[in-house]
Amino acid sequence: MRKLCPNSEREHALETVLEVPLPDETAGFALSCNSNNANAAARLKNVTAWMRSQIRDRSMQVSSSLSRGAELQLMLGVIGAPLLSHPVRHHSSIVGTGIKDDPIEASMAKYIVQQYVAAAGGDNALGKVTSMYAMGKLHMKSSSSCGNSNSSRSGGETGGFVLWQQRPNLWCIELVVSGCKITAGSDGKVAWRQTPWQHAHASRGPPRPLRRCIQGLDPKSTADLFSDAIWVGEKTVSGHDCFVLRVDTEAGSLQARSSGQVEVVRHTTWGYFSQKTGLLVQIEDSHLLKIQGSDSKDSVFWETNMESSLGDYRTIEGVNIAHSGRTSASLLRSSGARACEGRGHTKSLMVETWEIEEVDFNIVGLSMDCFLPPADLKEQEEEKVKEQKKVKETKGSCDVSANNARPLGGVKAQGGTGAWFGPVRVMAIDSEDGDI
Numbered sequence: 001m002r003k004l005c006p007n008s009e010r011e012h013a014l015e016t017v018l019e020v021p022l023p024d025e026t027a028g029f030a031l032s033c034n035s036n037n038a039n040a041a042a043r044l045k046n047v048t049a050w051m052r053s054q055i056r057d058r059s060m061q062v063s064s065s066l067s068r069g070a071e072l073q074l075m076l077g078v079i080g081a082p083l084l085s086h087p088v089r090h091h092s093s094i095v096g097t098g099i100k101d102d103p104i105e106a107s108m109a110k111y112i113v114q115q116y117v118a119a120a121g122g123d124n125a126l127g128k129v130t131s132m133y134a135m136g137k138l139h140m141k142s143s144s145s146c147g148n149s150n151s152s153r154s155g156g157e158t159g160g161f162v163l164w165q166q167r168p169n170l171w172c173i174e175l176v177v178s179g180c181k182i183t184a185g186s187d188g189k190v191a192w193r194q195t196p197w198q199h200a201h202a203s204r205g206p207p208r209p210l211r212r213c214i215q216g217l218d219p220k221s222t223a224d225l226f227s228d229a230i231w232v233g234e235k236t237v238s239g240h241d242c243f244v245l246r247v248d249t250e251a252g253s254l255q256a257r258s259s260g261q262v263e264v265v266r267h268t269t270w271g272y273f274s275q276k277t278g279l280l281v282q283i284e285d286s287h288l289l290k291i292q293g294s295d296s297k298d299s300v301f302w303e304t305n306m307e308s309s310l311g312d313y314r315t316i317e318g319v320n321i322a323h324s325g326r327t328s329a330s331l332l333r334s335s336g337a338r339a340c341e342g343r344g345h346t347k348s349l350m351v352e353t354w355e356i357e358e359v360d361f362n363i364v365g366l367s368m369d370c371f372l373p374p375a376d377l378k379e380q381e382e383e384k385v386k387e388q389k390k391v392k393e394t395k396g397s398c399d400v401s402a403n404n405a406r407p408l409g410g411v412k413a414q415g416g417t418g419a420w421f422g423p424v425r426v427m428a429i430d431s432e433d434g435d436i
Contacts, residue, residue, distance in 0.1 A: 072157055072180055073197060075140045075350050078304065079329050080175050081184040083191060083208040085267040085285060086253040088224045090168055108231035112243045112273050113223050119278030120219035125318035127220075131166040131363045134217055138354040140177060144347065163210070164363070165218065170371045171210050184210070185371055192373045200377040205256035214283060216310040216322020217359070222280060226271050235272060237282045238309060242272040263290040279320060282309045300335045316359050323356040 102110070117123060141156030159177030172185035184193040191207040194200040214222050229245035236242065249267040257264045267287035274281050289302040306329045310322040331348040 071142050072140075072178060073195075074331075074348060075142050075157070075352075076175070076177060076180065076182050076195065078331060079140070079306065079327055079350050079352050080177070080182050081173055081193060082211045082306065083203065084211050084214065084225065085247065085249040085269050085287065086208060087169070087206050088209050088221055089228075091224050091227045103230075105230040105232070108243075109226065109229045109245050112231065112245060113226050113229070115278040116226075116273055116280060117219070117223050119320065120223075121315070121319040126223075129167075129220065129317075129319060129361045131361065131366050132164070132213075132218065133358070133360045133363050133366075134163045134356055135358040136161055136163075136354055136356040138177070138352055140350065140352045142348060142350045144349070161212075163212065163217070164366060164370060165210075165213055166363075166366055166371070167220075169207050169209065170368070171213065172371050173210060173212065183374075185373065186210075187368070187371045187373060190373065190377075192377050194374055194377075200374040202373075202377060203257075204259065205253060211285070211306075215308050215325055215327070216280065216313070217356070219280075219319060219321075222271075225269070229271065232270075234275075237272045240272075240277075240281045241275045242281055243275060245271045245273065247271075261292045263292070264288075265290050279313055280310055280322075282307065284308070298335070300333065303332045303334075305330045305332075317361050319361070321356070321359055323359075325354055327352045327354070 117126065120126065137158070137160040139156055139158050157178040159175065161173055161175040163171070163173045165171040169186055169188040173183070175182050175184075180196055182193065182195045184191070186192070186207040186209075188207060191203040192200055193203065209218075209221055209225075214225060226245050226247060229247045232244050232246045234242065235244050247269045249269075254264045254267065265288040267285065269283070269285040271280060272282040272284075273279070284305070284307045286303070286305045289304075291300040291302070293299045306327060308325055308327040310325045312322060312324040313320045314323050315321075329350045329352075331350070333346040
């Protein structure tokens with residue numbers, strides 16, 4: 001908005017043009033050099049208020065952009081490339097001669113898994129698959145709630161993924177959502193992940209399979225996962241009458257995934273198998289983390305629950321593969337004494353719908369080199385190995401020196417204090433280490 005102001009210093013001088021980007025509804029006043037101090041103060045106040053509103057709008061846009069990035073980071077971290085609860089052991093035959101000796105719950109589970117193997121294509125077809133390639137597209141959306149307040153973002157994020165797998169524990173996935181790419185994989189020795197906000201890092205504990213493979217893409221690994229399950233009942237899921245199998249993670253696996261301040265309390269997986277078709281209809285898993293604080297009241301609990309429904313089964317080279325599905329995840333945070341009082345809860349909900357576009361088996365040229373971790377992760381692992389060797393060598397030299405030490409009798413302290421020093425140890429010094 002332009003306003004002309006006469007030049008009071010020079011009578012015949014040109015008028016001064018003031019360009020102020022004020023909206024017409026905000027500028028309910030006239031800029032004039034003949035106005036008094038009160039009008040000038042009012043104009044200054046209006047201009048200041050407008051500038052503050054512009055700054056506030058820009059900050060809200062920046063905050064919205066940051067919150068969108070945080071939501072995308074959370075979604076990719078939780079449902080982008082999650083791992084199974086524990087390593088999967090290969091079973092050549094699900095049903096053996098000792099099934100009669102198992103408890104009824106375990107015997108029922110093995111029978112249900114055997115029916116699933118038959119529905120998925122049979123042992124012969126599944127046994128011929130040595131590697132797999134899959135490409136798909138997905139859509140993610142999230143919402144959060146804190147106490148009585150809820151917030152959700154409309155639209156969501158879209159993307160796609162490419163997955164390679166080679167048995168037994170070799171897999172790699174590249175996932176891109178709204179321009180943000182994450183890469184994860186396993187070379188059979190270590191499972192790793194690399195994101196734009198974090199360098200390549202290894203997962204704690206032994207390498208575990210990718211959960212996305214169990215979502216209808218790898219029936220053999222699914223059968224191996226539930227071969228040690230127990231039957232816990234029946235349930236109707238999406239109009240299907242299903243048998244429910246449960247797999248509990250052993251304490252050793254939980255301990256291997258825990259660290260000094262982070263404890264994996266539990267991780268349980270459920271599988272829902274259709275009584276009519278024998279196929280896997282839904283898979284759920286829940287795990288609880290405890291982050292130790294300075295005090296027991298300061299501990300924070302993170303509970304993650306994921307539920308994946310599978311559908312659109314199609315036969316590819318004799319193997320039944322689920323070509324679409326929906327995964328919903330809830331992330332619940334509770335902390336300290338407030339958790340016992342029912343307060344201090346923060347819950348985030350995430351939903352992913354996915355569709356498989358291409359699937360192929362027994363990929364030619366897929367070798368071990370395709371599953372190698374990033375170079376910086378190798379350097380980190382090598383540095384850790386070197387540090388561990390140094391610690392062992394230092395500890396070993398200290399133990400040898402302590403064993404060779406000769407204790408002497410107590411030496412009375414000088415100075416009249418009457419105190420006695422503790423036992424003195426004399427250690428031999430190698431002259432080659434340096435001149436004395």
